[in-house]
Amino acid sequence: MLRSFGADLSGGLENIPVLIESGVSQDALSKLQYTPENVQGPGCDVDPSEVTLPGCVCRAQSCVPDGCPCLCFGQAYTSEGRLVERQADEADLLHSQPVFECNVLCECSESCQSRLVQNGLRVQLGVFRTQDRGWGVLALEPIPRGCFVCEYAGEVIGFQEARRRQLSQTSSDMNYIISVREHGGERRFIQTFVDPASVGNVGRFLNHSCQPNLVMLPVRVHSLVPRLALFASRDVEVGEELTFDYSGGHDSNTQTQMDAGASQKKPCHCGAPNCSGFLPLDISVLC
Secondary structure, three states: OOEEHHHEEOOOOOOOOOOEEEOOHHHHHOOOOOOOEEEEEOOOOOOOOOOOOOOOOOOOOOOOOOOHHOOOOOOEEEEOOOOOOOOOOOOOOOOOOOOEEEOOOOOOOOOOEEEHHHOOOOEEEEEEEEOOOOOEEOOOOEEEOEEEEOOOOOEEEEEEHHHHHHHHOOOOOOOOOOOEEEEEOOEEEEEEEEEEEEEHHHHHEEEOOOOOEEEEEEEEEEEOOOEEEEEEOOEEOOOOOOOEEEOOOOOOOOOHHHHHOOOOOOOOOOOOOOOOOOOOOOOOOOO
């Protein structure tokens, strides 16, 4: 189907306009307060925009792992601006190590290889109406495997606020809350909740797929609060819908979870051969 795109959803806040499909009702879009980055929401003790991480003193065009404290876990990006693949399985683009970028306090060049997500949108995206899944996002240019596509940005909220918001939803309400749980060592876990329902960016309109072409990775830039960055897990062609797995690749439809979240579970319409039948549902805030 040929589609035309016009207005900029971001209102000029992104490096590249986020185009909206022409000729469709934009009432729902007008209610969104667009933000390219995470903002502090209820229950979040740290302002995501506050610079809390130290900078390096490399004074180089581009930092290298052996001498840069920001790269203590290794180089995350290639010189072409793609995600370094560290897993033995080439089909899996997920990193096993944390990703830190150089930040505003670093003395390296603005063109440093370790500055990627912080530079914002670099690919042309289009928001469109799907047939049975509400809004979606199309790639309006080819996107090579490993390229950064966009963030999933919105309000960073606390556990209790995430619980309150999710409990207030019914089966007919859209749930945009993403929960990212990271292992912090010594049986410690860091959990981040991002809700772009009212305040968010283009990532809010990405649909789930049980066979996605994007993968989400927590990336830390200026703060310990991670930015939820989405990278292409394979080469993406022009006109393809961009999707990611809301569960992060984990099985979120076990019988126990489905029973506990029965009132909120929703059918999945991704159409993938391996479709689980239901959208992933994180019930950790409901228990």
